[in-house]
Amino acid sequence: MNLAHHIAVVLGTAPTPQPDHVTAAGQAANQATDSNTGTAADVLTAIGPTGMLLLLLIAAFVLYVVSLSLHPNAKCGRCKGAGRHHGSIFSYAQRPCSSCKGRGIQPRLGRKLFFKES
Structure with a gap:
């Protein structure tokens, strides 16, 4: 040729x-x-910054819900997880924590909101 x-x-x-x-x-x-x-850059360009923010918020919410399902309880804030209170005058005296009823744990806030239990 x-x-x-x-x-x-x-x-x-x-x-x-x-x-x-x-x-x-x-x-x-x-x-x-x-x-x-399409590459990742093409997808990011197509959805724009608002779409990216929305995707990140959805991903964070999904991770939080997964965390709630894996770890539904937290330490009681009142007794610090001990399940009992010590007396202020007689420090050797103890009673069960009135907030967690002596268990030392309480349900997390998200568990109370998203997973209503009877």
Whole structure:
């Protein structure tokens, strides 16, 4: 092939030895492949900053709900997880914590809001 033919092929003006329906099918396959290979940068550009913020908030909420299901209780804030209070005058005297009823744990706030228990 000569130089003029190479330039014509690059510019797309050269005649193709394939029939038109084969060429059209090949071009459609190439376009389908190109549209399916979006990178993460393309996706981020498409959703914009508001969409990204929304995705991050949804992901944080899902992680919080998973955390609630794995660890539904927290230490009692009043007795610090001991389950009992010591007397102020007689420090050896003890009584069960009135907040957690002596268990030392309380349900987390999210558990009370999202997983209502009877």
